[in-house]
Amino acid sequence: MGRKFVVGGNWKMNGDKNQINEIVNNLKKGPLDPNVEVIVGVPAIYLSYVKTIIPDNVEVAAQNCWKSPKGAFTGEISPAMIKDVGVNWVILGHSERRTIFGEKDELVAEKVAHALESGLKVIACIGETLEERESGKTEEVVFRQLKALVSAIGDKWENIVLAYEPVWAIGTGKTATPQQAQDVHHALRNWLSANVSGSVSDAVRIQYGGSVTAANAKELASCKDIDGFLVGGASLKPEFVEIVNANQ
Numbered sequence: 001m002g003r004k005f006v007v008g009g010n011w012k013m014n015g016d017k018n019q020i021n022e023i024v025n026n027l028k029k030g031p032l033d034p035n036v037e038v039i040v041g042v043p044a045i046y047l048s049y050v051k052t053i054i055p056d057n058v059e060v061a062a063q064n065c066w067k068s069p070k071g072a073f074t075g076e077i078s079p080a081m082i083k084d085v086g087v088n089w090v091i092l093g094h095s096e097r098r099t100i101f102g103e104k105d106e107l108v109a110e111k112v113a114h115a116l117e118s119g120l121k122v123i124a125c126i127g128e129t130l131e132e133r134e135s136g137k138t139e140e141v142v143f144r145q146l147k148a149l150v151s152a153i154g155d156k157w158e159n160i161v162l163a164y165e166p167v168w169a170i171g172t173g174k175t176a177t178p179q180q181a182q183d184v185h186h187a188l189r190n191w192l193s194a195n196v197s198g199s200v201s202d203a204v205r206i207q208y209g210g211s212v213t214a215a216n217a218k219e220l221a222s223c224k225d226i227d228g229f230l231v232g233g234a235s236l237k238p239e240f241v242e243i244v245n246a247n248q
């Protein structure tokens with residue numbers, strides 16, 4: 001146990017320099033719980049800029065990357081480039097990448113493996129759609145997504161944070177209940193224990209994502225297997241500080 005709470009703010013494709021300055025000023029003002037690891041997921045074009053203004057107690061993540069170091073992949077960025085501008089994290093497999101850009105489990109897993117090999121830490125996202133949940137397939141889907149990851153990375157989970165994000169809860173204002181989230185997180189930990197190792201299962205931090213706000217964060221944070229959040233919309237607002245501090 002003793003997993004450090006970790007809160008990510010995924011800005012998605014939002015923000016210009018003015019808004020970014022406001023968000024960063026708000027993070028500087030905090031105060032942010034020193035026991036929480038805080039990471040902001042920044043659009044690629046602003047990574048270098050954000051690195052120059054972000055306080056030391058907040059880390060920066062890219063929101064995607066490709067699965068090789070360089071080459072003819074127009075429009076893509078590599079983990080090596082992300083590292084080169086001083087950024088140590090990347091978010092991979094977000095449901096928007098999977099649904100809008102057609103990223104399949106295997107591609108996500110290859111990207112995760114390459115990012116880890118390149119020395120990045122990864123927030124790896126998984127989660128079921130509403131249709132899958134309603135047809136009782138939640139566990140089948142998240143286990144399938146995990147299995148693809150394990151095929152690519154084996155037991156090398158030290159630099160991974162897993163984010164469980166039910167697709168039906170993302171940007172919808174419809175949060176999973178603490179019990180629904182806890183049940184899936186618990187099932188993920190059991191699966192990791194059976195298919196990777198007990199120590200990985202105990203150590204890996206599992207974030208919940210999907211319409212997290214200052215109003216629901218405390219109750220979610222109190223669940224045994226919820227080790228943090230991946231926050232979209234609310235990470236652009238001052239309430240993000242309250243979400244970071246919800247585990248107090």
Ligand SMILES: O=C[C@H](O)COP(=O)(O)O
Binds near residue numbers: 010172210
């Ligand atoms: O990466 C964050 C998730 O997609 C959650 O987004 P949301 O908080 O706007 O629902």
